[in-house]
Amino acid sequence: MGEIVIWALVKIAILFGFALNLSAVLTWMERRQSAMMQDRMGPVKANISGVTLWGLLHPLADALKLATKEDFVPPKAHKAIFVLAPLFAIAPVVMVFAVIPFAPPVCLKQLTAIAPRCVAPEHMQIARIDIGLLYVFAIASISVYGAALAGWASYNNYSLLGGLRASAQMLSYEITMGMALIGTFLVFGTLEPGELVLRQSTIAKWGIVQQPLGFILFFFAAIAETKRAPFDLPEGESEIVGYFVEYSGARFMTFFLGEFLEIVFVGCMVTTIFLGGWQAPGLAADGLHIFGLDLQLPHIAVVGLGLVTFTIKVFIVCFLQLAIRWSLPRMRYDQLMRLGWKGMLPASIINVIITAAVVLWMSSPVKG
């Protein structure tokens, strides 16, 4: 019993250390990357006695600034909901990380040995539940409350309109997101993320190869769910103010952090479902077998390499999300809805039908 608790705490520490730190780095990366894409310098000023670390201290400075800012509540706002809304926004994002498998299963008894076959593996995900992906959808759809309630509770017409835009957008794209994954479920035959990763042992078996259309649909629907450009209509800070316009200080920081955690989570999801999770080409349980190389590695090194692989993949997907944000212009709301309902949803349904037909044909006795 005690062992389970310790394992849980260790996994929580690793995953959240990873997610929170990555989202903090992303706040810096978003600005520096956009600057580099636009031939600017970006933030490089924050320093501790002259040491700037390429501006990496900016997230720290931002956090300090936001934490010490005035906490403003509009006089006519609904106090309780106004205070709770940021938590509604961030809590689901934090919860869904529970099912992400971030490293190969660990065999505690064979840590230093070369272990082609694992005895009593400890799976590196906080919660290993059979309906893991359904859990993700169930929890993620709660986050729409954060936006809608924040907009309503602020007692500000602009906030309310932003909240309404957020609700409609997130509900619309959730359907596409779910439909896009059905093809994947059909191919892999499991809803458990850890199992999903295990079944993507080679690149040919990766989700992105087996379900390219599903990958594109899921990726863009997920970006729409995170409310980022080109789908940043709920909160277009430069032109159309959005649902958290009345928020400041720590409460604003909560929304802000939630948004970047969502980026990280989309990165984790895409990695897990479509990019083979911690699986790296040639990385097997007993070592590296690639380009004729036949390297025997102890189990702990294999786990470490898996973790690094996972991190790199997540990072690349996050980078891609930021690049998309700074490359594409914001859509108009009618274009957004048309794309969602008349473009992506039918495409995802077609994807399901084709996949189902192919899977049926592959497993049919006629072929077999």
Add this chain to the structure above:
Amino acid sequence: MSEHEPTPTPELVTVKIDGKEHQLPKGKNLLEALLDLGEDISYFCYHPGLSVAASCRQCLVGIRGSMVPSCQTTVSDGLELESQSPTVLDARRQMLEFTLVNHPVDCVICDKAGECTLQRHYMDWDGKPSEIDHEKVEKPKKVDVGREIVLDAERCILCSRCVRFCQEIAESPDLVFEYRGNHETLTTAPDRRLDNSYSLNTVDICPVGALTDKDFRFKIRVWELYATRSVCNGCAAGCDTEVHHRDGRIYRMVPPKDWDMNLNWMCDDGRRTYKSVAAQRLTRPLVDGEPAELDAALAAIKERLEPLLAQDRGAIGVVLGADASNEDNFMAARMAYDFLEAGHVYLADSPDNGLGDDILRRDDPNPNRAGARGCARGDLGSSEDLARDLADHKLEALYVVGDRLDLSDETLGQLRGLKLVVVQASEPSRLTDKAHVVLPAAKWAEVHGTITRTSERAKRDLSASRFGRMRPAVEPPGMARPHWDWLKRVGAVLGVTVEFESAHAVFQEMKKQVPFFAEAQWGGKIPTVMLRFAGRRG
């Protein structure tokens, strides 16, 4: 003043100007005739109101091969002259250069800049750097020559306009030239100062900035001013004037540049009357000495006057103002005779001061005594009559229009016993201290209206010009309004609906009803214009 005598139609003769034949009146001043034809001829010393000196030699024309000042020549039959030929223009340019030999060209600090004749001619005709290669003669600067005037002798171009003005118009030879040639200098005559009562006209006619007005000196540049045509309210003469103002502040009053009935002159005292417009003013209605809102003041009048109207109307007195416009007095008279049926109607005026002369000024310091009398039906009581009636307790209420009612302390004390004293005045006075209700009135420079002039010349001239037209130059301060507007409002609360939209409407009604004003003219629209855009000055 002979110019204004009706002259018989002159005989026209043929004159050849630059090879072109023109029909010009025989005997006319050639410069005037050429200017009438629209010829562009520069001149400094010639002035239509003064004798001819021909000292500046700027208006040269070529007659039979020699250069002759046109101002000193008369139109004669068969005259042939060159006005715009290269030789003549060259001669004028050279004369201009001579004129500039000792002029310091300190336009940047000169108050005349912008309306300076020398500056204009230089810009129009010359525009070259100086060719003179010797030092300029230094002459006295900033000489205090009179009560109102500072002289900068270096700027003087010795045109002698001011000297002639003092001799011929002001009949007070205060200015002379001393020394000769290059060192000739304008100065005051021995034991005299430029202190005649028309001295400021020398500033206007000075073609350069040699004579400047102490009061106006360095206040503002002329091109920044706005000009509004109005009428001087300094005395009964009612000279036409241009009020120069900017941003609600009046800077000076000058005679209009066009040839009008007061001969382009104004007296010094008249020019200073603008100061009273910006003096301490009543800006709010007062009820029993306390500031009140407009409605409260009118309600107080209604409350206290209505019981009297029901009783003996003979105990109500109305005082017309000799400083109020015709329209104001017409409204006051209508109220007194037609509505209040007041038993006593008086005229408040200031007594004659004996400052009148044969030039412009009248003894009567009231701008509109004649107009107030013209509005009256029957005789108007004087302020002595008013004091007597008060002492005899014949009055219960008194309604005063204007600032001119000057009563003794004793009489003012008796005012306290009345049931209601209403005063429409522009400035606080001993009278407004005693009044029950005080209504702040606008001054002459803030209203539209007409006044009736009594100048000698006006009597002789067209009857239309017996009436001078005031136009608003500045906004009235605070809640101050024209007298006629207050009378309209007071009438309205008492139940008389007299709907006049403007002073012009009052004027038209007055012209219809009062024979005295049958020939009065409202006068055309002369818009307020910024001097920068007012065409050529100087």
Add this chain to the structure above:
Amino acid sequence: MPARTKVVTVKRGLWENLYLPEIVRGLGVTLKHFFINTLGPKSKRQIVTIDYPDVVRELPERYRGVHRLNTREDGSVRCTACMMCATICPANCIHIEAGERENPASRDIEKFPQVFEIDELVCVVCGLCVEACPCDAIRMDTHVHMPPVEHRKDAVLEKPELMSRGTKSIAVDGGAGPDWRDKYTDLGSLTQIYRPDHIERDRERPARR
């Protein structure tokens, strides 16, 4: 004349309507810049911004900065309150109240500005005041950009502050005299350009009479 309209039809085929290829193309453009600017050789990097205020771009010689008022050789202000600048100012940001010197020596200029204020927030930095000034009194060649202010009234520069940047003018008090043509054969030397480091030098310069 009726308004002329031109109808431009954007051709969008299936390829463009798929969005995806065009998105990839767009990403290609931005990512090219990204990688050149991060990983490319220093010579090819295209970053155009500078690390202001640690690095300051050099202002052009004729840059119009905060106004200054030049002084005469005795240190008094050259301005004679002629109002040329206030008259030409298209923004009406110059406010001058003229005064008269109490006891001027006989050749002194009697008029001077008692109040000389420029509202730098209203100023449109057109430089017409400098063009209009007949006395070389007002200049904008300070190379000083108007610093930010907390209150609007702080942006109204008054005479002492305007004069604090002032230097002696290259013009000669009272004029160069009737033989100026002989004295100044090389007019080019009179049109040298002012730099902040000239202030000290100009203060040291002996009076030219």
